[in-house]
Amino acid sequence: MEYPTISMRLQQLSCGFHLWDVTLLYSCMVKFVGPLLILCAVTAAYGQYIPRFDVQGHRGARGLKPENTIPAFIAALDNGVTTIELDLVVTRDRQIVVSHEPWMSAAICLTPDGNPISKSREKEYNIFEMTYAEVAAFDCGSKGNAAFPEQQPIRVSKPLLRDVIAAVEDHIRSVSRYEVDYNIEIKSSPDGDGKYHPPPAEFSDLVYELLNQYLPMRRIVIQSFDFRVLQYWHQKYPEVRLSALVENTRSVSANLERLGFSPSIYSPYYKLVNRDMVRYLHRKGIRVIPWTVNDESDMLSLKALGVDGFITDYPNRPRKYKMTLGITPK
Numbered sequence: 390m391e392y393p394t395i396s397m398r399l400q401q402l403s404c405g406f407h408l409w410d411v412t413l414l415y416s417c418m419v420k421f422v423g424p425l426l427i428l429c430a431v432t433a434a435y436g437q438y439i440p441r442f443d444v445q446g447h448r449g450a451r452g453l454k455p456e457n458t459i460p461a462f463i464a465a466l467d468n469g470v471t472t473i474e475l476d477l478v479v480t481r482d483r484q485i486v487v488s489h490e491p492w493m494s495a496a497i498c499l500t501p502d503g504n505p506i507s508k509s510r511e512k513e514y515n516i517f518e519m520t521y522a523e524v525a526a527f528d529c530g531s532k533g534n535a536a537f538p539e540q541q542p543i544r545v546s547k548p549l550l551r552d553v554i555a556a557v558e559d560h561i562r563s564v565s566r567y568e569v570d571y572n573i574e575i576k577s578s579p580d581g582d583g584k585y586h587p588p589p590a591e592f593s594d595l596v597y598e599l600l601n602q603y604l605p606m607r608r609i610v611i612q613s614f615d616f617r618v619l620q621y622w623h624q625k626y627p628e629v630r631l632s633a634l635v636e637n638t639r640s641v642s643a644n645l646e647r648l649g650f651s652p653s654i655y656s657p658y659y660k661l662v663n664r665d666m667v668r669y670l671h672r673k674g675i676r677v678i679p680w681t682v683n684d685e686s687d688m689l690s691l692k693a694l695g696v697d698g699f700i701t702d703y704p705n706r707p708r709k710y711k712m713t714l715g716i717t718p719k
């Protein structure tokens with residue numbers, strides 16, 4: 390059974406205004422009465438408030454559970470996110486693992502013997518040189534994360550992407566009953582090619598082949614700071630939505646020119662966002678999803694600037710303002 394998706398909802402809203410804008414609702418209904426009736430039926434069937442705003446759970450819900458782990462993704466779903474955000478790395482045996490760093494971070498991981506890892510030596514624990522069996526022996530949850538004191542420590546290892554998808558889809562079927570999107574970051578940089586990860590084409594093909602076994606591409610967004618990766622997907626897999634991650638202070642037009650095409654999403658560091666940027670990107674038909682927004686006042690300010698969503702470590706915070714789905718966890 391298919392549950393409604395964020396993509397479906399956005400298509401339904403593509404007449405160019407907010408669903409709850411009552412003054413324009415009548416004219417939209419005349420044009421799109423069928424899809425709206427479906428949306429109403431779905432809403433009634435599941436009793437969920439369906440926002441148009443896309444709240445994305447960063448590394449699942451890093452503020453609440455160990456980052457990029459299955460408990461964090463389940464927590465994100467239980468707080469009503471419309472997208473889960475995650476990062477990918479690759480092992481020596483070409484397994485795709487969900488992890489922010491291509492090594493064992495001293496900040497969050499313990500060795501298989503339960504010993505801490507020193508910051509100066511963390512890159513020696515290079516995941517691209519390990520098999521997945523070796524990766525799975527590290528505990529990247531018991532230690533907690535000093536930067537996120539509300540995070541619940543859990544003994545957990547870095548998961549395979551396919552296991553994350555299985556757990557998320559099972560939770561959707563059994564609890565949340567709303568298909569979320571996956572915003573998947575390919576962690577790549579020119580310096581890391583062949584050392585910490587495969588070069589863009591090989592890395593991308595591995596990811597596409599895995600995703601294609603488990604999910605429809607309409608639920609996928611591929612994001613990267615490495616524009617080589619985005620350019621490869623644009624050329625090889627044009628059906629997949631792409632998000633350009635940006636942390637530099639160059640103009641939007643300079644970044645888009647360097648990219649060479651219009652992505653579906655422009656995803657800047659949240660402090661770079663202003664109203665002119667949002668208007669400029671919207672005129673080009675590009676959605677704006679900044680990262681990583683954890684302060685409630687920033688969430689409200691960015692929403693007022695007209696962004697299309699944001700990525701947050703704390704999906705419980707926007708939930709308070711009804712920016713997320715009305716999920717009631719069991």
Ligand code: G3P
Pocket residue numbers: 447474476489574612634656680681700
């Ligand atoms: O993908 C958005 C955000 O996650 C980028 O920052 O370093 O947490 O992957 P990072």
Ligand code: CA
Pocket residue numbers: 474475476574
């Ligand atoms: Ca990321």
